[in-house]
Amino acid sequence: QQQVKQSPQSLIVQKGGISIINCAYENTAFDYFPWYQQFPGKGPALLIAIRPDVSEKKEGRFTISFNKSAKQFSLHIMDSQPGDSATYFCAARKETNAGKSTFGDGTTLTVKP
Amino acid sequence: DADVTQTPRNRITKTGKRIMLECSQTKGHDRMYWYRQDPGLGLRLIYYSFDVKDINKGEISDGYSVSRQAQAKFSLSLESAIPNQTALYFCATSGPTGGANYGYTFGSGTRLTVV
Numbered sequence: 001q002q003q004v005k006q007s008p009q010s011l012i013v014q015k016g017g018i019s020i021i022n023c024a025y026e027n028t029a030f031d032y033f034p035w036y037q038q039f040p041g042k043g044p045a046l047l048i049a050i051r052p053d054v055s056e057k058k059e060g061r062f063t064i065s066f067n068k069s070a071k072q073f074s075l076h077i078m079d080s081q082p083g084d085s086a087t088y089f090c091a092a093r094k095e096t097n098a099g100k101s102t103f104g105d106g107t108t109l110t111v112k113p
Numbered sequence: 114d115a116d117v118t119q120t121p122r123n124r125i126t127k128t129g130k131r132i133m134l135e136c137s138q139t140k141g142h143d144r145m146y147w148y149r150q151d152p153g154l155g156l157r158l159i160y161y162s163f164d165v166k167d168i169n170k171g172e173i174s175d176g177y178s179v180s181r182q183a184q185a186k187f188s189l190s191l192e193s194a195i196p197n198q199t200a201l202y203f204c205a206t207s208g209p210t211g212g213a214n215y216g217y218t219f220g221s222g223t224r225l226t227v228v
Binding site: 006032036041043100 | 144148153155156207215219220
């Protein structure tokens with residue numbers, strides 16, 4: 001049973017465009033929703049995160065949109081740059097479940113110059 | 114120095130061999146985790162620990178064991194390696210709930226190949 005479903009699996013965007021990655025979750029007890037960015041040969045790094053009491057969080061070019069009723073959240077990358085090319089993972093976490101995170105399968109983003 | 118250090122970075126081992134992957138952190142976090150990454154499958158939790166006396170199984174713990182030697186050190190062992198344990202292994206730490214460091218800090222990973 002996959003608790004966090006991520007789409008698309010891969011995404012190609014032109015430089016300057018908007019990249020959108022979506023995730024859907026099943027467990028309404030999740031209370032923390034982070035996005036991680038992973039470059040080849042590196043570990044994932046926390047990019048941005050949101051809690052379910054807000055609908056949007058923005059940090060620079062990166063925005064999380066959160067829809068609690070639909071149990072969905074998405075990452076928007078504005079003005080996408082070639083340096084944003086990486087694999088992105090969404091995750092969901094429940095503190096009452098020992099803080100363990102459940103990850104989506106990842107999206108490989110390629111930003112073309 | 115990196116906040117979370119994993120050794121070795123790469124390892125090739127033979128089927129049936131015992132192997133240990135090591136993780137150390139300088140974050141001062143109590144929570145430590147071992148995840149496995151396979152292509153197209155995201156990250157799956159193997160074991161996690163809240164302190165040296167608190168170790169718990171994750172969703173794919175069969176064939177693995179761990180040791181929390183100190184707050185800063187958390188090792189993963191494969192008692193008898195098999196080819197389907199070929200994967201990228203990550204150690205991660207996390208601060209307490211609600212804190213600024215609640216997200217995971219990952220190490221750079223160990224690429225393990227079992228032949």
